[in-house]
Amino acid sequence: MDTVRAPIRVAIINDYEIVVAGVAAVLAPFHERVMVMELDSGVPVLSDVDVILYDTFGAIQGDGIDLEDLVHGTDARVVIFSWNCQPELVEKAIARGARGYIPKATPGERIVRALEAVHAGKTVRPRRAEPADGAQGDWPGREHNLTDREAEVLALITQGLSNQEIADRSYLSINSVKTYIRTAYRKIGVTRRAQAVAWGMNHGFEPNRVRSIETLRP
Numbered sequence: 001m002d003t004v005r006a007p008i009r010v011a012i013i014n015d016y017e018i019v020v021a022g023v024a025a026v027l028a029p030f031h032e033r034v035m036v037m038e039l040d041s042g043v044p045v046l047s048d049v050d051v052i053l054y055d056t057f058g059a060i061q062g063d064g065i066d067l068e069d070l071v072h073g074t075d076a077r078v079v080i081f082s083w084n085c086q087p088e089l090v091e092k093a094i095a096r097g098a099r100g101y102i103p104k105a106t107p108g109e110r111i112v113r114a115l116e117a118v119h120a121g122k123t124v125r126p127r128r129a130e131p132a133d134g135a136q137g138d139w140p141g142r143e144h145n146l147t148d149r150e151a152e153v154l155a156l157i158t159q160g161l162s163n164q165e166i167a168d169r170s171y172l173s174i175n176s177v178k179t180y181i182r183t184a185y186r187k188i189g190v191t192r193r194a195q196a197v198a199w200g201m202n203h204g205f206e207p208n209r210v211r212s213i214e215t216l217r218p
Helices: 017-030 067-071 087-094 106-119 148-158 163-170 172-187 193-202
Strands: 008-013 034-041 051-055 077-082 098-103 209-212
Touching: 008 017, 008 087, 008 106, 008 172, 017 051, 051 067, 051 106, 067 077, 077 106, 077 148, 087 098, 098 106, 148 172, 148 193, 163 172, 172 193
Parallel strands: 008 034, 008 051, 051 077, 077 098
Antiparallel strands: 034 209
16 A cells, blocks of 8 residues: 655745745645745744755855754754755755755756755755756745846845945855846836835845744645
């Protein structure tokens, strides 16, 4: 007789509530295989989960990720969800203890397969030919036609980072950062940094501190 496997218990972490909710929506059609137990924005995971999916939008990346702080003393395995998939960045995260690294362009079915592989004890890396753009999920400013990259740069501006700090945080060249700033400013109708910060604070670009825990029914 076949044994029915329990779904993998997952917590999704990012500093923005809209981002974790967007990732949860991508996983929702696969609830029989992946159960999202907790959504955390700016707070540690409390639930007993198998995998922590860490979305890097506007957050620390690479070897700067504090995995011990993420797992909070549990046995959960950490998987990074990012559009920054340079090989050296991936290897830095794996070296720090991450068990998987998934590009944001990955369709929901393949995200679930990657989480299942990590849960089974494997280490998952991006395929070499996988595209870097076309992120899954949601992000602040999407309704204003900001791309995922433009939104992240604007989020980091709202957090008070300089152009060089944004480049370092997001692993982009300084010229790429300036290009994203120009296109983002054009879309939101501002010309100065102070205006961009004010716009960001009024449109959901400040990090949140929110926890949502699912109540399981027998």
